Amino acid sequence: xKPDEKLLQVYxxxxxxxxxxxxxxxxxxxxxxxxxxxxxxxxxxxxxxKSMTALAIAGLLSDNLRVDSxxxxxxxxxxxxxxxxxxxxxxxxxxxxxxxxPMSSLNPLMKIGKQVAEVLLLHNKRTxxxxxxxxRNVLIKVGLPDPDKVMxxxxxxxxxxxxxxxxxxxxxxxxxxxxxxxxxxTALDVTMQAQILDLLTSINREYKIAILFxxxxxxxxxxxxxxxAVMYAGKIVEEGTVYNIFNNxxxxxxxxxxxxxxxxxxxxxxxxxxxxxxxxVFEEHLPCPFAPRCLSAESRCFTEVPRRIHLNENHxxxxxxxxxxxxxxYEI
Amino acid sequence: MRxxxxxxxxxxxxxxxxxxxxxxxxxxxxxxxxxxxxMNIADKLNKxxxxxxxxxxxxxxxxxxxxxxxxxxxxxxxxxxxxxxxTTGVLLGLIAxxxxxALDEVIMRVMDAVSSFPGILLALVMVTVMHQGRYTxxxxxxxxxxxxxxxxxxxxxxxxxxADFVNNAKVFGASRLRIIFVHILPNVYPSLLSxxxxxxxxxxxxxxxMSYLGLGLQPPIPSWGRILSEAQAQLFIAPWYAVVSGLFxxxxxxxxxxxxxxxxxxxx
Amino acid sequence: xxxxxxxxxxxxxxxxxxxxxxxFGRSKKKQVLSDVSITIAHxxxxxxxxxxxxxKSTLSKAVLGLIDYSGEIRVKGQVVxxxxxxxxxxxxxxxxxxxxxxxxxxxxxxxxxxxxxxxHKLGTKDEQNDRVNxxxxxxGLDPSYKSRFPNELSGGQKxxxxxxxxxxxxxxxxxxDEPVSALDVSAGAQxxxxxxxxxxxxxxSLLFISHNLNVVYYLCDRIAVMYKGQIVEQGSSDxxxxxxxxxxxQALLAAVPDIxxxxxxxxxxxxxLREPSEHGCAYYALCPxxxxxxxxxxxxxxxxxxxxxxxxxRCYGS
Numbered sequence: 049x050k051p052d053e054k055l056l057q058v059y060x061x062x063x064x065x066x067x068x069x070x071x072x073x074x075x076x077x078x079x080x081x082x083x084x085x086x087x088x089x090x091x092x093x094x095x096x097x098k099s100m101t102a103l104a105i106a107g108l109l110s111d112n113l114r115v116d117s118x119x120x121x122x123x124x125x126x127x128x129x130x131x132x133x134x135x136x137x138x139x140x141x142x143x144x145x146x147x148x149x150p151m152s153s154l155n156p157l158m159k160i161g162k163q164v165a166e167v168l169l170l171h172n173k174r175t176x177x178x179x180x181x182x183x184r185n186v187l188i189k190v191g192l193p194d195p196d197k198v199m200x201x202x203x204x205x206x207x208x209x210x211x212x213x214x215x216x217x218x219x220x221x222x223x224x225x226x227x228x229x230x231x232x233x234t235a236l237d238v239t240m241q242a243q244i245l246d247l248l249t250s251i252n253r254e255y256k257i258a259i260l261f262x263x264x265x266x267x268x269x270x271x272x273x274x275x276x277a278v279m280y281a282g283k284i285v286e287e288g289t290v291y292n293i294f295n296n297x298x299x300x301x302x303x304x305x306x307x308x309x310x311x312x313x314x315x316x317x318x319x320x321x322x323x324x325x326x327x328x329v330f331e332e333h334l335p336c337p338f339a340p341r342c343l344s345a346e347s348r349c350f351t352e353v354p355r356r357i358h359l360n361e362n363h364x365x366x367x368x369x370x371x372x373x374x375x376x377x378y379e380i
Numbered sequence: 381m382r383x384x385x386x387x388x389x390x391x392x393x394x395x396x397x398x399x400x401x402x403x404x405x406x407x408x409x410x411x412x413x414x415x416x417x418x419m420n421i422a423d424k425l426n427k428x429x430x431x432x433x434x435x436x437x438x439x440x441x442x443x444x445x446x447x448x449x450x451x452x453x454x455x456x457x458x459x460x461x462x463x464x465x466x467t468t469g470v471l472l473g474l475i476a477x478x479x480x481x482a483l484d485e486v487i488m489r490v491m492d493a494v495s496s497f498p499g500i501l502l503a504l505v506m507v508t509v510m511h512q513g514r515y516t517x518x519x520x521x522x523x524x525x526x527x528x529x530x531x532x533x534x535x536x537x538x539x540x541x542x543a544d545f546v547n548n549a550k551v552f553g554a555s556r557l558r559i560i561f562v563h564i565l566p567n568v569y570p571s572l573l574s575x576x577x578x579x580x581x582x583x584x585x586x587x588x589x590m591s592y593l594g595l596g597l598q599p600p601i602p603s604w605g606r607i608l609s610e611a612q613a614q615l616f617i618a619p620w621y622a623v624v625s626g627l628f629x630x631x632x633x634x635x636x637x638x639x640x641x642x643x644x645x646x647x648x
Numbered sequence: 649x650x651x652x653x654x655x656x657x658x659x660x661x662x663x664x665x666x667x668x669x670x671x672f673g674r675s676k677k678k679q680v681l682s683d684v685s686i687t688i689a690h691x692x693x694x695x696x697x698x699x700x701x702x703x704k705s706t707l708s709k710a711v712l713g714l715i716d717y718s719g720e721i722r723v724k725g726q727v728v729x730x731x732x733x734x735x736x737x738x739x740x741x742x743x744x745x746x747x748x749x750x751x752x753x754x755x756x757x758x759x760x761x762x763x764x765x766x767x768h769k770l771g772t773k774d775e776q777n778d779r780v781n782x783x784x785x786x787x788g789l790d791p792s793y794k795s796r797f798p799n800e801l802s803g804g805q806k807x808x809x810x811x812x813x814x815x816x817x818x819x820x821x822x823x824x825d826e827p828v829s830a831l832d833v834s835a836g837a838q839x840x841x842x843x844x845x846x847x848x849x850x851x852x853s854l855l856f857i858s859h860n861l862n863v864v865y866y867l868c869d870r871i872a873v874m875y876k877g878q879i880v881e882q883g884s885s886d887x888x889x890x891x892x893x894x895x896x897x898q899a900l901l902a903a904v905p906d907i908x909x910x911x912x913x914x915x916x917x918x919x920x921l922r923e924p925s926e927h928g929c930a931y932y933a934l935c936p937x938x939x940x941x942x943x944x945x946x947x948x949x950x951x952x953x954x955x956x957x958x959x960x961x962r963c964y965g966s
Contacts, residue, residue: 093832237699238859242903242911264833267862267905294907308837310866311908312889318844319837319866325802326832544750548810551712552764552817553737566754 054121055225055258056082056105061118063097063104065329073116074329075100076282079356084225085256087248089273089290091263091305093326096279098262102228104128105260106145107135122226140171144219148231150211154203161199164218171222182221190217191247209240213247220251227251230262245272266309270294275362278302281327281337288363299365300342336368344369389642392577395635403451412442414449414602427620434624437607438614443621446602447628453601454632457518458583464522466576469529470568474560476530477537488534491527499524499586500593507595517596521586525579532575536568570647574640581636588629604629652690653725654821654853655711655740660684660719662706680706681717682877688821693847693854695868695885697861697900703877704857708825711855712742724820734768741814745826747806751798757809758794764817779816787812787842804835811842821853822846828863840867861904865889873897876930879949883959893952893959893966896931929963937965 063075075097082088090098103109105120107127119126127138139145147153155163164186165179174182180199187195190213203211212232219227229248233241249272252259263269269276270290277287278301286299297303307320324341327333334340339349349368357370411433426436434443476487503520510516537560540546549559584604590596591605599606604625611622662681681703688694698704710717713732721728728736744750751760761783765776781791787808798806807827814822824843828836844867846852858864864871865885872882873894881894892898904911924933928943935942941964952966953959 093834238861238903239699239899242905245905265905266833267907267911270907270909271905271911294909305833306907308834309907310837310840310862311906312862312865312910313908315866315885318841321838321841322834325804325835544744544746545752547712547714547744548742548750548813549763549767550714551737551740551742552767552814553732553734554763554767558767563752567752569754 053084053124054081055084055086055123056260057121058101058105059119059121061101061104061120062116063100063109063113064116066112066114071116072329073333074113074282075104076333077118078279078282078284080277080284080287082226082258082260085252085258086275087252087259087261087273089261089263089269089276090279091266091269091276092279093264093305095281095326095329097282098279099230101279102145102230102260102262106139106143106228108139108145137171140167141222142224143226143228144222144224145228145230146212146215146219146232148234150208150215150235151203153215154211156203158202159199160201160203160206160214164199164214164221167218167222183217186217186221187214189251190214190220191243192217208236209243212236212240212244216244216247216251220255220257223255224257226258226260228260228262231264232261233268234263234265241268248272266306278305281333282329283337283366285338285367286363286365288359292360292363296363298359298363298370299338299367300344301338304341304343336366386642386645388638389646392635392637392639392642395631396639399451399632399635402448403455406445406448406451410442410445410448412445414441414445415600427618428624435618435620437610437621438618443607443624446607447604447625450602450604450607453597454584454587454604457515457521457587457597458580460515460518461521461525461583461587462576462579464518465525466529466572466579468522469526470533470565470572472526473530473533473535474537474565477534477541478556478560484534487530491530494523495527500589503590503595507590515597517587517590521583521590524586525583528575528579529572532571533568536571537564540564540567571644573647574644577636577640577643581633581640584629584636585633653687654690654692654723655688655855656686656720656722656725657707657711658685658720658722660707660710660717660721662703662710662715662717664706680877681710684719684874684877684879686872686879686882688853688855690820691847691851691853692870693856693868695864695871696855696857696874697859697864697871698874699859699900701876702874704874705825706877707874708742708823708855708857711823712740713737738768738817739820741817741819741822743807743810743814743822743824743827746830747803747810748798748830750810751806753798755797756794757796757798757801760809761794761813761816764813768817770817783812783816786815786846802835803831804838807831807835807839808842811839811846815846815850815852819852821855823855823857825857826859827856829858829860843867861889861900862906873900878930878946878962879960880931880962881960882949883953884957887953887957887959891959893961894931894963895935895937895965899934939964 058078058080061075061078062073064071064073078101090101092098100113104115109115115128120128122143127135161180161183164183168174168179168182183199184195187198192198192210192213198206206214233244236244245268248259251257261269261273273290275289276293277284278299279285280301286293286297286302293302294306297306304320304322308322310319322341327337334350335353336349339345342349346369352368354366354368356364356366358364420440424436424438424440426432428435432442432444437443437446472487476484502524506520507516546559546563549563554563587596587603588605588608591603592609596605597603607625608622611625615622660681661683664678664680684707686694696704696707706715709715711721713728713730716730723736723739758780761780762776765771765779770776771779780794784791784793789805789808801809828839831839840863843854847854856864856868868885870883871885871888872879873888873896874880875896881888881892881897888897892901902911922933925943927945929935929938929946932938932942947962947964949960949962951958952961
């Protein structure tokens, strides 16, 4: 693969909920890509479709959800249209996933050593003994200093932070190219969260594993990701480098979201509050779903479908009024 | 109810509706007098015909009329049984659940004892000991049904006891009784409602069973169980007699079960 | 004791009965709160910050009279017990974390808002209705919400209703236990704005509890940091935020990721540096600069403020 080639490309992806004979789009025509070894944050509030996007890429959509259109290209291969067998191999070897609740992702009746080794035995054709060595090494790598004790433990004997470390160990033991992390630190305390983020950063640097990081926490994304995409009601409204977006948010939703987070400097000032509330998946969506809450909405926002406009190489927004804001000045 | 009515609910409602309609009709009209016996041999054990839709029994009484007239007695027993056991059971369950500790232990162990006691035996003993009234059967049946309602009420209460809306009510100073009955109880209604309907069906089954054994409603009341037991004696001479009275019970019980299940699915 | 204190707790202690299974479990008591003493002045916003299991929610439950405790709680100078009279209850109201659980799903909003007034038998029907409308206006919702059920509302709207219900009795102190953690960012901002506005407009005292130091700093005048059931540091918000003296507070501050471009990194090791000590400092096992003394005796809270501004730290090294 040439260095500039994309690891993952998502084109016009739409995923929705099928209820009887009615279909409700939850992810609506989104597009983004990831380079090798990159950390991309997918941010948004609950119900914006960020988790569903992750599940679609991992091929783990539940039965009532379906991909309506679009394609997901991973290393030049459209992974939406491969056989179930190929999908299983891809999931174990090249794409892995870490979820929010480590306790419900681990089998409570299987010892940690066996659970972590299972991934290897399935995909890498190792003997049990070789696998045990690998497991020990990966557990040390994820910051569990007494791997033998951990391998003999059952999940409930570990703390939440340790369980999440085990999940990460399982996800990286086969050295995947892409790790999808769906709110991996949301269930953890702040100090534990910082440790897990440190760990993910070092894994990303050392093994060049790209990370698709799903989160509602802009603070975490700003500290941890290279690039980010902001989702609202199934659409990506703004995308770019973390630096560009936090220093020059252009879409009104991104502006509102950033302004609504209390920070050291916002003390004593009212927070930005976006009026109204997030539309539910089952409500009818406007061409621009944010239009009713947008501070600078005009009448055409309610009729025209916004297209993606590149403000520069590292910054794009989805807004009808984009040309108005396209002359943003970037501080270097 | 904004939820879509499910098939179980619809079937159950239709079945139960038919039975209730027949009962209402029987209060003012039955095709024949359900008690009037005929000495005429020609009137006895007639096959179903245009005159007698479901035939006649060994005393020459119209079976349809007797089954129709039986509904109100069966329903009376079922409804009173369920009302008594529901009230007592819910009260005990709420007390056990809210106060917990020793009181909870005592109440729940008594409930365990009641439900582990063979029902028929208990009813036998009670009916024998007590003065044999027309509706004596209601008392043992009520006692037998208490534990199930106690458990549901207690379970529901425990589910909501530590909910924040209950904490809120404590914080603004609502009394314990008010919290139990005004704040928590409405949340337990859905599960109580469906078990109430299922309780009715169980009570009908139990009453029929007891009457079949001669412990239930006393003759000449046309109880379904009694009709079935009389029909059994004529099983080889007049098979339709047993079949139609059996079908009547099944129809009602199935209807109520569907209704209960439908309600359970309908309410969150 | 200061007479303008709305709430004082003195040496609050609470045990959690961790006795395993029924008859055969050995009775094992875990201390959740040890010697927690706080004072909240009239009209003050007091924040408690700490991670899960630090005892901050237990403290709020004790203050609300929802659990038993030993020690002393005074409301407006008057000692109160866990069993409270209605007139004491009226003065201290609560907002909880999950607004869906805090509203009775079988009751309409209007009923929920009226209920405290009914319980306290305050006013005539008309007066009660006027009060409800007044509260709805205060929380920024129109009167049509009275006929709705909680499941017809968004999370933010539900939390507004919860705040409204807690204000209907016109309390002196509002205990808010993680009121924005269950909400989305934008809804959370609205709730924080509302609480801040009420705090200023009604001169309402706040006991605000959160795991998020940024949120507490935004809203509160003073902050207490809790760790394993103890207050380890307490002072003005600026003292805590800009001049933290306890190593745990420092670790917490370093860990909170801030969109201003700070924080988000782990301070110290993932694993314990040493065996935890039973009699020593609660943070002994994780502290990067603990000495031998720290493992032998738990330090007392000492005032390091100097300039008359109280800044308490429980650390030998401060």
